[in-house]
Amino acid sequence: MGRIRNPRRGTIQFWPRKRAKRIYARVRYWRQSNEVKPLGFAGYKTGMTHIMLVDNGKNSPTKGEVISHAVTIVECPPIKVAGIRVYRNKKAVTDILAQNLDKEAGRKLNIPKNKKESDLDNFEKATDVRLIVQTQPKLTTIGKKKPEIFEIALGGGVADKIKFAKDILGKELNIKDVFKEGNHVDIHAITKGKGFQGPVKRFGVMLRQHKAEKTKRGPASLGPWHPHHGNFSVPHAGQMGYHQRLEHNKWILKIVEPSEVNGKAGFGRYGVVKNSALLVKGSVAGAAKRIVRLTQPIRPNRRIPEEAPSIQFIAK
Numbered sequence: 210m211g212r213i214r215n216p217r218r219g220t221i222q223f224w225p226r227k228r229a230k231r232i233y234a235r236v237r238y239w240r241q242s243n244e245v246k247p248l249g250f251a252g253y254k255t256g257m258t259h260i261m262l263v264d265n266g267k268n269s270p271t272k273g274e275v276i277s278h279a280v281t282i283v284e285c286p287p288i289k290v291a292g293i294r295v296y297r298n299k300k301a302v303t304d305i306l307a308q309n310l311d312k313e314a315g316r317k318l319n320i321p322k323n324k325k326e327s328d329l330d331n332f333e334k335a336t337d338v339r340l341i342v343q344t345q346p347k348l349t350t351i352g353k354k355k356p357e358i359f360e361i362a363l364g365g366g367v368a369d370k371i372k373f374a375k376d377i378l379g380k381e382l383n384i385k386d387v388f389k390e391g392n393h394v395d396i397h398a399i400t401k402g403k404g405f406q407g408p409v410k411r412f413g414v415m416l417r418q419h420k421a422e423k424t425k426r427g428p429a430s431l432g433p434w435h436p437h438h439g440n441f442s443v444p445h446a447g448q449m450g451y452h453q454r455l456e457h458n459k460w461i462l463k464i465v466e467p468s469e470v471n472g473k474a475g476f477g478r479y480g481v482v483k484n485s486a487l488l489v490k491g492s493v494a495g496a497a498k499r500i501v502r503l504t505q506p507i508r509p510n511r512r513i514p515e516e517a518p519s520i521q522f523i524a525k
Contacts (some may be wrong), residue, residue: 218428218444219412226411229453233357233500234397240505242364245373249504250387251344252285252487254398254495256476260488261522262462265514275521280462283501285331285384286348286484291318292341293374294360304341305329305402307379314343316355329375338363338370342382344500350480351498359502369463384485385464391517393458393509397502398494402451409508412444422483458510460490463520490512517520 346353432440477480
């Protein structure tokens with residue numbers, strides 16, 4: 210007779226399971242880099258399709274053969290550098306805004322009327338410098354004007370960061386300035402929200418016998434008698450989805466132009482791709498039109514090839 214196993218239902222890795230504070234994710238850690246360039250970017254999840262590519266995995270059993278992969282399309286319109294944030298001993302001490310901010314930035318920021326040019330010299334005792342960037346959803350077809358504004362870290366030494374930030378302030382960044390085909394990225398996103406759900410759907414607990422005393426679709430036990438308060442690890446009903454999640458080492462297979470992925474009617478629940486887009490292997494968290502943040506991988510997987518494969522076909 211086989212051993213009876215009854216593992217706990219649901220993981221306690223993510224707790225509390227509550228709604229994210231905002232629609233775009235917060236990046237808590239940036240990988241250090243000696244190359245002077247931005248360490249992240251952002252795009253809008255478009256949808257999924259499939260491609261045919263030549264497998265270039267070093268130890269893959271199908272190496273050299275044409276195989277199929279599911280991919281996610283992430284449209285990446287240029288992002289604009291709206292300002293520079295100066296850090297001193299890990300604390301933000303000042304923000305320097307660009308002179309030529311878009312009018313859409315006023316939907317998110319309180320833009321001062323009188324900006325000082327001398328602020329560009331306010332880097333005394335700076336220990337770190339980051340870019341304040343704004344997305345440009347007006348360049349897409351998602352029907353949105355209000356931009357997302359967040360920080361992006363820079364690679365290199367402090368002096369190199371300051372010089373780069375001064376040169377790029379008020380200008381646009383393109384996806385090809387940050388990532389290349391074959392790169393690995395970490396994806397920070399807010400998952401698709403599913404509202405208030407019971408423990409069967411939320412944690413996968415088993416349905417109880419139909420003669421159960423209280424309910425069929427509830428946990429069989431609420432935990433020990435002591436302590437008298439409820440145990441957080443017991444599966445209960447509550448919020449499901451709309452959580453911030455990080456997925457490591459997603460593979461950028463190709464950076465495509467709109468004509469390479471657009472069908473006759475565009476993508477359902479999204480529209481037509483109008484800017485450069487990424488083909489990311491596999492799925493990406495979140496609903497269509499939702500912003501996705503991409504960063505340099507903090508724990509690279511060396512088993513994934515670092516060269517982009519040869520793509521034979523992209524389904525439209």
